[in-house]
Amino acid sequence: MKNSISIKIMLIIVLIVALTGITVGGTGYFIAKKQLTNEGRNQLKQIVDNSIVLLNELNSQVENNELTLDEAKEKARVLLLGPKLPNNKGYDISKSSFSYNNSGYLSAYGPDYSSQLHPTNPVGLIPDDTTNRKGMVKAAKSNNPEKHYFVFQDVIDEKTGKKGNKVSYMENFEPWDWSIGIIVVEREFYKDLYVVRTYIILITVSIALLSIFLFYFASRKKLHLLKAITNASLNISEGNLAIARLPESNDETGQLGYAYNKMANQLKQLISRLQNTSNQLLESASDLSAVSE
Incomplete structure (x- = not known):
């Protein structure tokens, strides 16, 4: 049975279909992933640019003595992060128009790497490890536009402690000496592609089975x-x-x-x-x- 020519031909058909599916589907997947990542990065830049416009408006009110600096900063936190959650649990970024897919959030740090704007960290908090914050502050002050993006490893699932890549786009807001930017888990750019990848696998398997079926009866x-x-x-x-x-x-x-x-x-x-x-x-x-x- 194993030496049957029909079995060998069927195996060749399966191999050809699998290689075709992997080549075409895989190439399309990685091209789409790259395009979605680039589009996501551009959206991060737009969100940060819009936040800078809002901060400039609030700073103008400070200069016109319409608001104190502390009032302007607190107003900025609510406008950029969303309404405050009860019991001082931070801000509801899902209701903010400055979030990315209701998961990416704005964050700002002072020159001493202290939190000035963050969904959960209290103002003035400085963690023991400031490596990532140093990288983001450096990116915010870079003269190279491409270096305003900073990628770093961090916990992406609080329940499991799983780590992954996060992407940030940073800008420097000189009037308040804030390094402000938005942080998002990198896979958020192309998370919908996982569904497409599943469909590619299912379609490839279905075509292989259909090819075997048609070959057998033909x-x-x-x-x-x-x-x-x-x-x-x-x-x-x-x-x-x-x-x-x-x-x-x-x-x-x-x-x-x-x-x-x-x-x-x-x-x-x-x-x-x-x-x-x-x-x-x-x-x-x-x-x-x-x-x-």
Whole structure:
């Protein structure tokens, strides 16, 4: 069974379909992933630019003595992060128009890396490890626009403690000496692609199964003909010429059946002639024996 030509052809079909699906689907997946990542980065920049506009407006009110600096900063936190949650649990970023997909949030740090604007961290908080904040503050003050993006490793799932890449886009707001930017988990850019990847796998498997199904029913008669030719050839090798005539057609297997039928007929004629010759020899031998006697 494992040496069956039909099994081998089916395996080749599965391999071709799988390679095609992986090549086409994989290429499309990675191209889409790159485009979505670039689009997501551009959206981060737009959100931060809009937040800078709002901060400039609030700073103008401070300069016009309409607000104190502390009042302006507190108003900025509510406008940028969303309304305050009860029991001082931070801000509801899902209701902020400055969040990214209700998960990416704005954050601002002072020159000493203290929290000045954050959904959960209290104002003035400085963590023990300020490595990531140093990188973001440095990015905010960079003269190279591309270096305003800062990618770093951080916890992306508080329940499991799983770590992953986060992307931030930072700008420096000089009037308040804030390094302000937005932080988002990188996979948020292309999370919908996971569904597409699942569909690609399912479609590839479905095409492979459909191809095997169609191949089986399209080639079933031809494979049966090959099997019949094999069995008939074995019968001839055992001296049995009493076999049914094989079907003929214009394709390769049909021509093989035609060639086999022709060969079988010629073998029958040859054996028949040999038998006639043998009978004649026996008769001649009998005549000679009679003459000798």
